[in-house]
Amino acid sequence: MATEHRSPVESGCPDGFQYLHPLMRKHYGNWAYHEDPRPGVLRHVAHNGESIWTVRAGTQRILDVFTLRKLCDIGDEFGDGYVRFTIRSNIEYMVANQEKVEPLIDALEDSGFVVGGTKNSVAMISHTQGWLHCDIPGTDASGVVKAMMDELIDEFRGWNMPNRVHMTTSCCQINCGGQGDIAINVQHTKPPKINHDLVSNVCERPSVVARCPVAAIRPALVNNKPSLEVDEKKCICCGACYPPCPPMQINDPEHTKLAIWVGGNHSNARGKPTFQKLVAAGIPNNPPRWPEATAVVKRILRAYRDDARDWERMNDWIERIGWPQFFERTGLPFTKFHINNWRGSRASLNASAHIRF
Amino acid sequence: MTDEQHKTPMLDDLEQGPWPSFISGIKRLRDQHPDKRVNGVANDLLGQLEHSYETRKGYWKGGTVSVYGYGSGIIPRFSEVGATFPASREFHTLRVQPPAGNYYTTDILRQLGSSWERWGSGLVTFHGQTGNIMFIGASTENTQHFFDEINDYGFDLGGAGPCVRTGMSCVGAARCEQSNTDEMRVHRTLLNNFTDDVHRPALPYKFKFKVSGCGNDCMNSIERSDFSIIGTWRDDMKVDQEAIAGYLKTKGRQYLIDNVVARCPTNALSLSDDDELLVDDRNCVRCMHCLNVLPKALSPGDDKGVSILIGGKRTLKIGDLMGTIIVPFMKLETEEDYERLVELAEETIDFWAENGLEHERCGEMIERIGLVNFLEGIGVEVDPNMINEPRTSSYVRMDDWEEEAEKWFHRKAEESQAAA
Structure with missing residues (x-):
C-alpha cells in the first residue's frame, strides 16, 4: 500500500508582525531617535515620546533546548515576552518599562549570558558551523569563536573601540562568515589529495573541471579508472573542487592554515562598502583554543584602539594612516603574498607619488 | 547503542x-x-x-x-x-x-x-x-x-542548493528611526512570490534577497545578496537645529567639526558662525554617517523609497563582487510599486536562469556579459548612477552613438515633463 503523504503548505516567510512587541506595532515606521544609555542597552523613542528599551546579549549561538528555554524564561520573568535575534546571533529583549532593564541585565548575566555588543564594542563574531556540521570544513569556526570571545569578552561588554568592530570566521575559503573589520578564515596551502578509486563513482567530472577558477583540473585515466588530475603548478589551493568532488580532499591537518583579513565594511557610512584585505597568514589551525590566531587578532585590535580616531572603522583608519604604517604598528610581516595578482589587481597598486614619511 | x-x-x-x-x-x-x-x-x-x-x-x-x-x-x-x-x-x-x-x-x-x-x-x-x-x-x-x-x-x-534562498531584513521600521521603507513587507512580498523557486532548485546557482532600511546596510545586502533593496530618501534630510545646539553643548564644537562635518564624504555639511548645521542636500549621498552620530538632530526626509543593487557575492569563483546600482530610486508605497519591484526581480531571475552558466551567480554573469547586455536583458535603461566613472578605454565600437544620445535627451525631456 502506498504511503499517504501530507502535502506541504507552502506558506513561505512568516509574518513578523504577529510577534512584534505591542509598542513596536503601535509605532511601526514612527520612531524619532534612539539613545545608548549603557553598553548592551538601546532606548528608542517614538514621535509621541513613548520609549522602548532593548537589552542585547551574546550567547553560544548553537543553542541546546535547555538554553533556549532559559532565554525564554528570562524573557517571561524579566522582560515582556518579546525577543528578536540580530544578524550576529545576539538575542534582544524589548521592554516597555525602563524599570525592567536592570533586573533583566542581572538575570542574563547571572545565567552566564553576556550583555553588550552595541555601538563601539567588539561585536559577536559571526561564524559558520565547522566540524559540528559542515561537509567541507578546514577548521571549527564555532570553536575558534568560543576561544576568541573568551578573551574578548570585556571588549564585547565595553565601549573601548573607536567604532564598532565586526569580526567573522570561516571554515573554508568560500567564507560563509562574510566580510569583516577582522576576518579569520581558512587558507589551504597544498593542492587536494585525490582518491582515484572513488572519483568516477562520486564526482560529476565535467562540472568539477568547470568549477576550477584557474583551469588546473583535467580528466585523466589513473590506474585504468576514469579520474581527474590537478596541475599542481597552476593550482591555487582554493578548495573549490572539494565540495562537488569529496575524493579531492583539500583539508589537511598540517597544511590547512588560518589567514587574517581586515577592513571589510558593509556599511555605506562615510566611504562606500569595502572588501577585506589579507594581512596575516600561515597561522596554525590549532584546536582546541587556537591561541596563535587570537594573539594576532588582539594585536590588530590594540593598534586600532590606540591609534584610530572616533568613528573610524578599521578600513577608515588604515586608509588614513596607510598600509606601511598598519604593518609597522601591528608588527605583522609584509610579504609578496600581500600583493594581489588576481583579475583587476592593478587597481590595488599605488599609481601615484603619495608616500608617507 | x-x-x-x-x-x-x-x-x-x-x-x-x-x-x-x-x-x-x-x-x-x-x-x-x-x-x-x-x-x-x-x-x-x-x-x-x-x-x-x-x-x-x-x-x-x-x-x-x-x-x-x-x-x-x-x-x-x-x-x-x-x-x-x-x-x-x-x-x-x-x-x-x-x-x-x-x-x-x-x-x-x-x-x-x-x-x-x-x-x-x-x-x-x-x-x-x-x-x-x-x-x-x-x-x-x-x-x-x-x-x-x-x-x-x-x-x-x-532554500538550499541552486534556488532562491531565504531572505533577510533588518530590524527596520519596527524599531529604527532610520528606516526608509517597510522592510518586512518588501521581504515577504519578494520571498513569497518565489516560493516555488525556494523549494525546487532549478536555477544556475543560489539567488539571495536582502533588505536594509538605510545605507548602514545592517543586512550586508550589497555584498552578500544578488538582489539588494536599500531604503533611502530623495528630498532634504531633516535637521533639528535645537538638537544640534544640544549636541554642541554636550559634545563641543570640535567634536561636531571633526566627527560630523569633516567626515562627510561629499563635503555636504558645514557649521555656520551662528552654530547651525547647514546641509547641501543636492550633494548628500545618504551615506548615514551624520545621522548615526547625531540621531536626535538628523533624520531621513519624507520622500522615501528604495535603491536596488544587483550582483553581490563572496569569493567563488571569480572573486568578490559588490552589487551594482540598477535602480537608483523607486517609490514603494502603492500596490503597483510593489508589483513593479516583483516584476524587476522576476525579469532578473528569468534572464539569469536563461543566460547564467551552471554554478554562476548573477553578478558573475553580469561580469562575463557586461552590464549593458544585462540591462537590455531585463529592460532597464542606463543611468550614470550605475557607475563610478565612465570607461577609460577607447577600445569600443560606437556605431549608433547618435541614436543613443537621442534616447537620453528624449528620456530627460519625458522626465521633466512628468515632473512639471
Whole structure:
C-alpha cells in the first residue's frame, strides 16, 4: 500500500508582525531617535515620546533546548515576552518599562549570558558551523569563536573601540562568515589529495573541471579508472573542487592554515562598502583554543584602539594612516603574498607619488 | 547503542572560559534530557566532534534528503565515521524561514523548541549566515515528521542548493528611526512570490534577497545578496537645529567639526558662525554617517523609497563582487510599486536562469556579459548612477552613438515633463 503523504503548505516567510512587541506595532515606521544609555542597552523613542528599551546579549549561538528555554524564561520573568535575534546571533529583549532593564541585565548575566555588543564594542563574531556540521570544513569556526570571545569578552561588554568592530570566521575559503573589520578564515596551502578509486563513482567530472577558477583540473585515466588530475603548478589551493568532488580532499591537518583579513565594511557610512584585505597568514589551525590566531587578532585590535580616531572603522583608519604604517604598528610581516595578482589587481597598486614619511 | 560516554578532553578544554559554551549545551542534552534518543545523539555527536578536534578534519558528507513535495530546504549530513558514532550517523539540518525581521515571542520559541526535541537533536541556531533558523541534527525519517509539525503552525522550509534562498531584513521600521521603507513587507512580498523557486532548485546557482532600511546596510545586502533593496530618501534630510545646539553643548564644537562635518564624504555639511548645521542636500549621498552620530538632530526626509543593487557575492569563483546600482530610486508605497519591484526581480531571475552558466551567480554573469547586455536583458535603461566613472578605454565600437544620445535627451525631456 502506498504511503499517504501530507502535502506541504507552502506558506513561505512568516509574518513578523504577529510577534512584534505591542509598542513596536503601535509605532511601526514612527520612531524619532534612539539613545545608548549603557553598553548592551538601546532606548528608542517614538514621535509621541513613548520609549522602548532593548537589552542585547551574546550567547553560544548553537543553542541546546535547555538554553533556549532559559532565554525564554528570562524573557517571561524579566522582560515582556518579546525577543528578536540580530544578524550576529545576539538575542534582544524589548521592554516597555525602563524599570525592567536592570533586573533583566542581572538575570542574563547571572545565567552566564553576556550583555553588550552595541555601538563601539567588539561585536559577536559571526561564524559558520565547522566540524559540528559542515561537509567541507578546514577548521571549527564555532570553536575558534568560543576561544576568541573568551578573551574578548570585556571588549564585547565595553565601549573601548573607536567604532564598532565586526569580526567573522570561516571554515573554508568560500567564507560563509562574510566580510569583516577582522576576518579569520581558512587558507589551504597544498593542492587536494585525490582518491582515484572513488572519483568516477562520486564526482560529476565535467562540472568539477568547470568549477576550477584557474583551469588546473583535467580528466585523466589513473590506474585504468576514469579520474581527474590537478596541475599542481597552476593550482591555487582554493578548495573549490572539494565540495562537488569529496575524493579531492583539500583539508589537511598540517597544511590547512588560518589567514587574517581586515577592513571589510558593509556599511555605506562615510566611504562606500569595502572588501577585506589579507594581512596575516600561515597561522596554525590549532584546536582546541587556537591561541596563535587570537594573539594576532588582539594585536590588530590594540593598534586600532590606540591609534584610530572616533568613528573610524578599521578600513577608515588604515586608509588614513596607510598600509606601511598598519604593518609597522601591528608588527605583522609584509610579504609578496600581500600583493594581489588576481583579475583587476592593478587597481590595488599605488599609481601615484603619495608616500608617507 | 552504547551508554558509555565518549571522552572529550579537547572539547572539555574548549568549554572553559567566560563566554557561553555550545559544548556545555551539547553535554546538557547528553546528560539531562529525558529522552534517551536525544542523550545518545548528543553523546555520539560529541564523540565525532572530539575526533575532528584530534585529527583536524571534518567527517560529514552530503547526500540527498528532502521532505515530500520539496527538493530543497534540508542540508543532508551523513557521518563518515558512523560505525563508531552510530546515534548521530544521520545528522541533517533543516533550514526554516524565520519571520521577517527575526521577531519572536517566547511562546513561539518554546513551541519550536518542543517540536525540535521531539524529532531532532535539540540543537538550534538563530540564525545561519543565509538567515535561516538552523535546526541542526535530525535523522532522515524525522526530518519529515518535524517539518509536518512546524508547517502546521505556520513555518516553512527555506532554500538550499541552486534556488532562491531565504531572505533577510533588518530590524527596520519596527524599531529604527532610520528606516526608509517597510522592510518586512518588501521581504515577504519578494520571498513569497518565489516560493516555488525556494523549494525546487532549478536555477544556475543560489539567488539571495536582502533588505536594509538605510545605507548602514545592517543586512550586508550589497555584498552578500544578488538582489539588494536599500531604503533611502530623495528630498532634504531633516535637521533639528535645537538638537544640534544640544549636541554642541554636550559634545563641543570640535567634536561636531571633526566627527560630523569633516567626515562627510561629499563635503555636504558645514557649521555656520551662528552654530547651525547647514546641509547641501543636492550633494548628500545618504551615506548615514551624520545621522548615526547625531540621531536626535538628523533624520531621513519624507520622500522615501528604495535603491536596488544587483550582483553581490563572496569569493567563488571569480572573486568578490559588490552589487551594482540598477535602480537608483523607486517609490514603494502603492500596490503597483510593489508589483513593479516583483516584476524587476522576476525579469532578473528569468534572464539569469536563461543566460547564467551552471554554478554562476548573477553578478558573475553580469561580469562575463557586461552590464549593458544585462540591462537590455531585463529592460532597464542606463543611468550614470550605475557607475563610478565612465570607461577609460577607447577600445569600443560606437556605431549608433547618435541614436543613443537621442534616447537620453528624449528620456530627460519625458522626465521633466512628468515632473512639471
